[in-house]
Amino acid sequence: MAENTDFIIKVNEVTKDYGKFQALKSMSFTVPKGSIYGLVGRNGAGKTTIMRVISGLQKPTSGTVEYGFDHKKLGNVGALVELPSIYSNQTARENLVYQYINLGLKIDGSIEENLQFVGLGNTGSKKAGKFSLGMRQRLGIAMAMSGNPEVLILDEPINGLDPQGIILIRDLLIKLNKERGVTIIISSHILSELSKLATDFAFVEGGRVVKEIKAEALEDAGGLVTEFYSANPDKLVPVLNAKGLTATYDSSTGVVYAKGYFNLTNVVLAANEAGANIARVVPRETDLETYFVKLVGGESNA
Amino acid sequence: MLKLLGFEFRRIFKSIFFWIIAGFSVIWPVLTAVLYRALITLDLSDGIKFGPVRLGTDEIQYLTWMIAVAFITELPKFIALFTCLHIGRDYSDGIIRNKIISGHSRIAIYGSYIVTQMVATICLCVIYIASALFGVAVSGIGVDLNGGEMFARFATAIVVFLVMTVSFTVLAVIFRRRALPLILSILIALSSNAVASVIGYFNTPGKACDGYLEVRNENYEELVELGYLDDDTADELIEKNDKDAYMGIGWKIFHPVYVVSPFGFEGDYQAGGVTSLISNSIEYQKELDFSNHFITQSFMLDDMAQVTPQQYRKIDSMQISYDELNWIYIGKSVAWMTVIAAYGFVVFRKKNMF
Numbered sequence: 001m002a003e004n005t006d007f008i009i010k011v012n013e014v015t016k017d018y019g020k021f022q023a024l025k026s027m028s029f030t031v032p033k034g035s036i037y038g039l040v041g042r043n044g045a046g047k048t049t050i051m052r053v054i055s056g057l058q059k060p061t062s063g064t065v066e067y068g069f070d071h072k073k074l075g076n077v078g079a080l081v082e083l084p085s086i087y088s089n090q091t092a093r094e095n096l097v098y099q100y101i102n103l104g105l106k107i108d109g110s111i112e113e114n115l116q117f118v119g120l121g122n123t124g125s126k127k128a129g130k131f132s133l134g135m136r137q138r139l140g141i142a143m144a145m146s147g148n149p150e151v152l153i154l155d156e157p158i159n160g161l162d163p164q165g166i167i168l169i170r171d172l173l174i175k176l177n178k179e180r181g182v183t184i185i186i187s188s189h190i191l192s193e194l195s196k197l198a199t200d201f202a203f204v205e206g207g208r209v210v211k212e213i214k215a216e217a218l219e220d221a222g223g224l225v226t227e228f229y230s231a232n233p234d235k236l237v238p239v240l241n242a243k244g245l246t247a248t249y250d251s252s253t254g255v256v257y258a259k260g261y262f263n264l265t266n267v268v269l270a271a272n273e274a275g276a277n278i279a280r281v282v283p284r285e286t287d288l289e290t291y292f293v294k295l296v297g298g299e300s301n302a
Numbered sequence: 303m304l305k306l307l308g309f310e311f312r313r314i315f316k317s318i319f320f321w322i323i324a325g326f327s328v329i330w331p332v333l334t335a336v337l338y339r340a341l342i343t344l345d346l347s348d349g350i351k352f353g354p355v356r357l358g359t360d361e362i363q364y365l366t367w368m369i370a371v372a373f374i375t376e377l378p379k380f381i382a383l384f385t386c387l388h389i390g391r392d393y394s395d396g397i398i399r400n401k402i403i404s405g406h407s408r409i410a411i412y413g414s415y416i417v418t419q420m421v422a423t424i425c426l427c428v429i430y431i432a433s434a435l436f437g438v439a440v441s442g443i444g445v446d447l448n449g450g451e452m453f454a455r456f457a458t459a460i461v462v463f464l465v466m467t468v469s470f471t472v473l474a475v476i477f478r479r480r481a482l483p484l485i486l487s488i489l490i491a492l493s494s495n496a497v498a499s500v501i502g503y504f505n506t507p508g509k510a511c512d513g514y515l516e517v518r519n520e521n522y523e524e525l526v527e528l529g530y531l532d533d534d535t536a537d538e539l540i541e542k543n544d545k546d547a548y549m550g551i552g553w554k555i556f557h558p559v560y561v562v563s564p565f566g567f568e569g570d571y572q573a574g575g576v577t578s579l580i581s582n583s584i585e586y587q588k589e590l591d592f593s594n595h596f597i598t599q600s601f602m603l604d605d606m607a608q609v610t611p612q613q614y615r616k617i618d619s620m621q622i623s624y625d626e627l628n629w630i631y632i633g634k635s636v637a638w639m640t641v642i643a644a645y646g647f648v649v650f651r652k653k654n655m656f
Contacts, residue, residue: 018654055403058654072405074305079403085396101312102404104305143400153403 007068008033008151008183009054014063016049016207023049025207026063031151031185031200033068036177038198039187040292046207047187048082051155054185055079075103075147078182081155084140088129092120092139095128096146103147118142118172134165138172145176152176154186158193166190170197195288203295211295218291227282228256235276243267306406306414314422317388323380327430330376335369335437342443355442362438363446367571370434370452371459373427374568375495378466381426382487385419385470390480412650416471416643423467427460451588451624455571458628461635462567466494468639472646476653495568502569504549504556506592511548513617514596514609518543521607531606543605548596564635570627589623591615 009031016024024046031037039047052058054065055077071077086095096111115121118138123131128139137157144152154173158166170193176182188194194201201218203211226245230236233249233256240247243266245258264281271278314320345351357365392398401411439445447453469490473483519540525531531539549557560566570590593614600609614620 052654056405057399057402059652074405076405077403081399081403083396085400085403087391087395087397089391098309098312099400099404101309102305102401102406144403147404 006033007031007066008035009068009185010066011050011054012064012066014050014053014060014065016046016053016058017061023207024053024060024063027204027208028063029202029209029212031183034177034181034183035199036173036184036186036197038194038201039185039204040191040194040201040288041187041204045204047204048155049207050204051079051081051153051185051187055081055153057081069150071150075105076150077153078144078147078149078151079153079155080137080140080144080157081153084136084143086128086136086139086143089127091125092123092128092131092135092142095139096142099143099146105146114142114146117175119168132165134161134168137161137165137169141169141172141176145180145182148180149182151183151185154184156188157186158188158190166193173197191288191292201288203292205295218288224259224261225284226258226262227280227284228258228278229254229280229282230256230271230276230278232276235274236271236278239270239274239276240267243270303410303413306401306410307417310414310418311421314388314418317384319384319387320422323377323384323426324429326380327373327377327426328433331369331372331430331434332437332440334372335434335441335443338365338369338438339441339443355444357443359446362444363448363452365443366435366438366446367452367455369438369443370431370456371568371571372434373430374459374463377423377426377430377463378491378494379488381419381423381467382470382491383484384422385467386474386480386484386487388419389415389471389474390483393478394480408651409647412475412647415475416468419467419471420464423464424460427463431456448588454628455624458631459567459571461632462564465564465635465638465642466490468642472642476646476649478653494565498565498568501556501560501563501565502567502572504553505560505566505569506549506553506557506595507619508545508549508557509619510592510617511545511596513619514548514593514614515545517609517613517617518605518607521609521613525607539606543603547603548599562634564631564638567631571624588625589621590627591621593620 007030011027011029013026013028014024015022015026027046027050039050041047049058053060056071069076087098090098092115093111096114097107100107100111112121115123118141120135120138120142123135128136131139141152141154141157144154152173157173158169161169173184173186174197177184184197186194186197195215195218199215201211201213201215202209203213228236228240228247233254236256237247237249240256240258240262243262245260245262247256247258249256268278339355340352342357343352343355345353398411402408435445435447470483470487473486474480477483522531522536522540526533526536591614593609593611596609596614599605600607
């Protein structure tokens with residue numbers, strides 16, 4: 001047990017075999033304290049398996065998981081792996097009462113506070129089995145965060161939710177991270193949503209982490225790339241470089257690629273002055289999905 | 303562990319199904335007692351009438367025991383259903399996963415299920431026994447607990463029953479899907495009576511048979527001396543009705559099962575009561591006597607030696623006191639519970655949770 005470290009979880013060379021199938025192949029990554037750590041990968045890449053291993057549901061075949069906190073203390077790890085763990089024949093409040101007993105917490109007004117926090121304060125006697133998927137997910141998160149966990153492990157928490165539900169969960173997770181300082185490890189198929197949340201990313205492919213990257217670094221690595229179509233590319237490239245962009249000319253396509261953000265009016269005026277005409281401008285933002293596809297190749301199926 | 307026990311007890315005592323079984327445990331034994339009373343006092347000689355209850359001490363004692371101990375045959379199917387549905391829900395709703403993620407050890411989770419299911423079973427058995435005693439009292443049959451000795455037998459019966467509860471719990475914990483443990487548990491519950499009847503039939507100790515044959519042979523010698531039999535016929539009968547004729551191949555197969563398992567409980571304690579009734583002797587109130595087996599076998603085999611109850615009583619291995627028998631059954635049951643629970647934990651400890 002390592003405490004006072006800068007990481008919350010450190011996965012070291014973890015391998016997990018199911019019979020002859022190897023789901024994790026020496027997977028390693030480090031989750032910084034206070035981060036929202038996004039796991040990105042295709043179906044079957046090993047995201048859920050590593051979440052199960054981290055949360056103690058399964059034991060790794062080899063390798064270790066280090067925790068930067070007392071992970072054996074009741075309630076210090078909260079998780080929502082695949083489906084929320086809730087009694088479908090009980091109300092939201094009764095589910096939380098059970099979770100409080102499970103964690104040895106005093107049953108007090110904080111139950112109502114938690115329900116309010118996840119937006120389920122007015123569900124009354126409605127049984128959890130009759131909740132919408134989004135409500136069940138939020139109740140699952142309320143259960144997971146009952147013990148004020150150090151880390152919250154969420155596997156596809158927005159899967160199957162409608163846009164409003166996605167926004168609610170996103171806001172909730174940001175609030176948990178910012179207000180309560182909870183480190184969140186999250187995987188999602190919806191990469192656009194993940195990119196709005198995560199501060200760190202790990203790209204998982206074939207049971208391994210192929211790349212770990214900070215959100216800022218991802219922006220730097222990708223960012224805006226604009227295609228300029230011009231009859232005078234040799235005149236246009238210096239103009240774009242002078243405006244702080246990184247411009248290159250691809251003679252095979254006849255397109256000038258410029259990386260970086262710019263003021264279009266200024267660029268057009270400067271190009272005109274230099275005698276370079278611009279026929280067409282196509283901005284292409286490199287998002288998480290594009291980055292992922294570039295990294296692992298093929299179609300995105302995260 | 304205490305937190306998990308609190309969790310599970312809350313769930314059990316909030317379960318509607320648990321209270322339905324408790325309700326059954328209250329109503330059924332009272333109804334049984336009333337029906338027994340009706341049957342034994344039914345007079346059809348002049349229409350349908352019910353006469354007064356006229357029962358001897360042995361009969362009252364036998365009925366008290368039979369009606370109260372019936373929980374061992376009536377409750378298993380309900381406990382099987384309850385255990386599998388109760389723990390099965392924890393799997394289907396992901397609660398076991400939640401407990402592991404929360405930081406509880408697997409042994410604490412497993413132990414909490416075993417302990418709470420056992421306590422729930424004990425509660426239901428006690429309710430059943432109490433209602434049965436109430437039933438025999440109010441129905442007019444009367445209550446005779448053999449001077450309180452019967453409570454020790456009831457306690458033994460509960461411990462024997464707990465072997466089934468532990469088995470149901472282990473099945474429910476090691477299989478993730480609810481259907482399989484449910485089917486297996488119901489099969490165990492329903493077949494346990496038949497298995498107990500078969501195994502219980504072969505309870506007679508080998509030594510008791512040897513002792514019986516010795517006495518029986520002496521009787522034959524006396525019959526020869528008295529001129530009722532000639533030597534050849536006596537030898538023929540002795541050879542024909544040997545140990546194999548009394549015990550048979552079934553005994554060789556099932557007696558070892560009887561010795562190592564608690565399956566013979568019902569057979570033993572019922573046989574004790576029947577012997578007591580047949581002999582109408584207070585001597586049998588505190589012990590099980592295996593002579594019942596030899597009495598019935600003698601008729602079937604045409605053994606003419608006519609061993610008397612007094613002669614049976616001189617054979618030491620023919621009787622065993624209930625005190626001793628209780629401890630034997632408690633010992634066997636605890637050993638089986640330990641083995642079954644340990645096996646379940648070995649499986650549960652390594653189980654991948656999805």
